[in-house]
Amino acid sequence: MKKDYTSSYTDEATDTVVEVPGIILAANRHVLRTEGIVVEALLGQGEALDDYSRNLQNESVREKELKNDLLEMEIKxxxxxxEILENKDQAAAQLFALLNPQPKPKDTEAEAQEKPAALVR
Structure with missing residues (x-):
């Protein structure tokens, strides 16, 4: 037999071509039960998550990182x-107010009643 001879096997279900050295005598397919997949994921090099679950897990981690970043920025x-208050820096206070506008307080009920009602057509 030639030492550099290779055989190829095509899996009809997945159209995967596997090339192996030598002559293929048999090709067997084995299906792992769910327990086997979990054991392989825990002990072996396998991964137990499909693409959707993996992406969902990544987005969950990303969401928590973004929340932490937002909290960190709020603290800063x-x-x-x-610091601006302690230094009594008017210019810095004006710049800070431009960057961080405060929400306007809502009208009280008394003020709302004093305002004329909108015309309805």
Whole structure:
């Protein structure tokens, strides 16, 4: 037999071509039961998640990282506001107010009643 001879096997179900050295005597397919997949994922090199589950897990981690980043930025803004107050820096306070606008307070019921009602057509 030639030492450099290779045989190829095509899996009809997946159209996967496998090339092996020598002559193929038999080709067997084995299906792992669910327990075997879990054991392989825990002990072996396998991964137990499909693409959707993996992406869902990645997005969950990303969401938590973004929330942590947002909290960190809010803390920095509050520290900056305290520093501006302590230094009594008017220019910095005006810039801070431009970057961090405060929400307008809602009208009280008395003020709302004093305003004329909108015309309805």
């Amino acid at each position: 803004m509050k520290k900056l506001a305290l």
